[in-house]
Amino acid sequence: MTIQSTLAGSYPKLPTEPGDVNVRVIRNRVDAGRATEKDLADAVSATTKRVLDLQEKQGVDLPMDGQIAWDDAQTYVARGLKGVMIAGLLRYIDTNTYYRQPEIVGPIEWTQPITAADFRAAQAMSARPLKAFLPGPYSLYRFSKDIRYGDPIAGAGAYGVALAAEAAALEEAGATWIHFEDPWLGRARAEDARAVVAAYEPLLAGRRAKTMVHVPFGAPQQVFDDLRPLPWSGIGLDLIEGPGGWDLLPRIPEGRTVGLGLLDARNTRLEEPAAVAASVARARAARPDLDIHISPTASLEYLPADTAEKKLERLVAATRAAREGA
Amino acid sequence: MPRGLWTTTVGSFPKPPRLEKVRQQAARGEATPEALHAMEREETVKLIQRQDEIGLDILVDGELYRGDMTTYFAERTPGFAISKPVRSYGNRYYRKPVAVGPIRRKEPWTVAWWKFAQEQTKKPIKGMLTGPYTMMDWSFNEHYPSRAAMTMDLAAAVNEEALALQEAGATHIQIDEPAISVRPDELSLAVKAFARATEGLKAKTITHICYGDFHVIYPALLDLPVDQIDLELANSRYDLLDRFREHRFTKEIGYGVLDVHSHRIETKEEIKEGILRGLEVLKPEQIYVDPDCGLKTRTPDEAFAKLEAMVAAVREVREEKGITG
Numbered sequence: 001m002t003i004q005s006t007l008a009g010s011y012p013k014l015p016t017e018p019g020d021v022n023v024r025v026i027r028n029r030v031d032a033g034r035a036t037e038k039d040l041a042d043a044v045s046a047t048t049k050r051v052l053d054l055q056e057k058q059g060v061d062l063p064m065d066g067q068i069a070w071d072d073a074q075t076y077v078a079r080g081l082k083g084v085m086i087a088g089l090l091r092y093i094d095t096n097t098y099y100r101q102p103e104i105v106g107p108i109e110w111t112q113p114i115t116a117a118d119f120r121a122a123q124a125m126s127a128r129p130l131k132a133f134l135p136g137p138y139s140l141y142r143f144s145k146d147i148r149y150g151d152p153i154a155g156a157g158a159y160g161v162a163l164a165a166e167a168a169a170l171e172e173a174g175a176t177w178i179h180f181e182d183p184w185l186g187r188a189r190a191e192d193a194r195a196v197v198a199a200y201e202p203l204l205a206g207r208r209a210k211t212m213v214h215v216p217f218g219a220p221q222q223v224f225d226d227l228r229p230l231p232w233s234g235i236g237l238d239l240i241e242g243p244g245g246w247d248l249l250p251r252i253p254e255g256r257t258v259g260l261g262l263l264d265a266r267n268t269r270l271e272e273p274a275a276v277a278a279s280v281a282r283a284r285a286a287r288p289d290l291d292i293h294i295s296p297t298a299s300l301e302y303l304p305a306d307t308a309e310k311k312l313e314r315l316v317a318a319t320r321a322a323r324e325g326a
Numbered sequence: 327m328p329r330g331l332w333t334t335t336v337g338s339f340p341k342p343p344r345l346e347k348v349r350q351q352a353a354r355g356e357a358t359p360e361a362l363h364a365m366e367r368e369e370t371v372k373l374i375q376r377q378d379e380i381g382l383d384i385l386v387d388g389e390l391y392r393g394d395m396t397t398y399f400a401e402r403t404p405g406f407a408i409s410k411p412v413r414s415y416g417n418r419y420y421r422k423p424v425a426v427g428p429i430r431r432k433e434p435w436t437v438a439w440w441k442f443a444q445e446q447t448k449k450p451i452k453g454m455l456t457g458p459y460t461m462m463d464w465s466f467n468e469h470y471p472s473r474a475a476m477t478m479d480l481a482a483a484v485n486e487e488a489l490a491l492q493e494a495g496a497t498h499i500q501i502d503e504p505a506i507s508v509r510p511d512e513l514s515l516a517v518k519a520f521a522r523a524t525e526g527l528k529a530k531t532i533t534h535i536c537y538g539d540f541h542v543i544y545p546a547l548l549d550l551p552v553d554q555i556d557l558e559l560a561n562s563r564y565d566l567l568d569r570f571r572e573h574r575f576t577k578e579i580g581y582g583v584l585d586v587h588s589h590r591i592e593t594k595e596e597i598k599e600g601i602l603r604g605l606e607v608l609k610p611e612q613i614y615v616d617p618d619c620g621l622k623t624r625t626p627d628e629a630f631a632k633l634e635a636m637v638a639a640v641r642e643v644r645e646e647k648g649i650t651g
Binding site for chain 1: 409410411412413414415416417419422424463464466467468504505507508509537538539561562563585587
């Protein structure tokens with residue numbers, strides 16, 4: 001049994017120190033014609049390096065690249081798929097953040113790697129292996145407007161096939177862990193189970209990398225029995241907004257990893273490391289056999305950069321305390 | 327002859343570049359608060375004149391003196407602190423309120439601005455507030471034990487301000503609740519808070535809701551104790567009209583026909599088509615035509631061009647259908 005700290009998605013793009021590269025400012029300059037796309041790419045790269053250095057300095061065991069070039073959690077990938085257009089702005093679940101809605105207008109096809117080059121570039125900046133990020137196929141379908149399939153099983157399944165190809169490209173680029181953000185699993189009902197399975201069966205089959213299916217903003221209680229037999233490596237639980245996740249712990253198959261989302265990514269109130277460690281101990285008491293990833297409940301980009309940094313400190317301190325208690 | 331198809335806007339307008347510059351200077355201490363306030367007043371006067379010239383029926387003060395729709399109120403309310411910037415979409419950021427103590431309204435938030443704006447025109451100026459549920463949902467909470475407790479304290483504060491606006495003479499009070507559309511499990515809390523926020527009001531009440539999954543909260547949304555619900559129709563390509571066919575929309579509607587996130591100026595013809603589609607399921611006297619949301623994300627030129635197209639489209643539909651304003 002191991003206990004590791006990790007992120008659960010993107011990281012704030014803004015610097016906390018004056019003088020650091022500010023990708024927001026550069027983007028504004030590009031929009032105003034006072035900087036070039038190359039300037040923006042350089043700023044994204046510098047910010048990615050800063051986010052990776054910060055995680056290394058803090059001691060995060062399984063860092064992520066922060067998705068500095070992404071506008072939201074799905075458009076970056078969706079716009080790279082054939083058969084998908086990008087349409088109007090919608091609120092991302094119940095957050096006061098937004099995404100542009102993918103619109104499925106033709107058969108969904110993966111034609112070329114979308115995120116692999118970014119992953120390679122970020123991995124080259126990090127001493128530790130990075131966890132790659134992709135949107136979960138079920139949520140990607142639920143976030144989309146389906147004009148083509150008109151059937152969640154077919155549409156979510158098509159996304160599953162396309163994301164499987166992208167996951168293979170990430171494996172080829174060296175990814176050993178891939179994180180799938182799938183908030184709609186926490187809102188799925190029993191009647192949605194066939195679409196959930198259709199989405200994940202092709203995605204998870206034959207994966208070389210380990211896979212973390214992360215469910216922020218709720219617990220996948222209604223579809224967990226259907227997810228259970230699938231070959232995911234880990235299931236990530238938001239134990240603050242989805243306390244029902246505690247009930248799922250005993251049902252996680254042996255040999256898997258559980259992601260414990262114990263630091264609230266949507267509130268500035270700071271957790272006490274000892275309290276987080278106590279929750280980890282509770283999870284270990286229920287399932288001493290599982291490997292554990294301690295993480296924020298979701299992307300830290302819902303927080304201001306200064307608070308995100310403090311949450312990282314607490315994450316690492318809590319992980320240390322949990323290990324000492326193990 | 328039927329009446330209807332009045333024109334209005336959702337609330338915010340883009341800040342002119344000279345005002346943006348002085349705001350930035352004031353934030354750095356390079357311009358005085360008095361200089362900033364003077365320019366805000368000057369630009370507000372111009373904006374009201376411009377709305378009059380365009381021919382809108384119900385006007386707004388344009389919120390040129392506000393930053394974000396929650397932060398403006400939080401900055402003036404004990405119990406709130408303000409965070410560093412948080413991203414909302416793409417390259418857009420806002421400073422988010424943080425509840426750090428009991429929230430109480432100590433002084434009027436908007437009454438002086440409303441009075442000033444109303445003095446500039448004979449047309450009604452809407453009083454513009456952010457609703458208690460949205461204020462709660464879009465704030466961090468380091469103080470309250472529950473979301474409900476925070477929401478109800480905010481509802482009491484919003485009610486005090488709404489009554490003060492009414493006392494000052496406002497006949498239209500808009501209390502925006504864009505966050506309502508995303509948490510159906512909390513709709514009853516939002517309804518209860520809205521009822522508290524509008525207690526004792528005789529003015530026409532309006533709420534603006536946008537960018538959420540209306541299919542989930544409709545028709546329960548009609549339980550909101552409000553006269554008019556303002557919705558974005560253009561952004562969702564008028565999909566909502568199908569829902570209105572299944573279950574009649576029973577209140578007045580703010581009928582959004584302009585995509586506020588697009589630089590493109592809609593043509594008069596496409597706006598007309600959208601309005602005509604609405605008239606298939608709504609009565610003209612129910613409809614207040616407006617943009618999908620606040621126009622502050624556009625440039626001033628884009629915002630005015632969009633509104634001119636909208637008013638021209640409404641005039642033609644009124645003429646063709648024999649509707650008076």
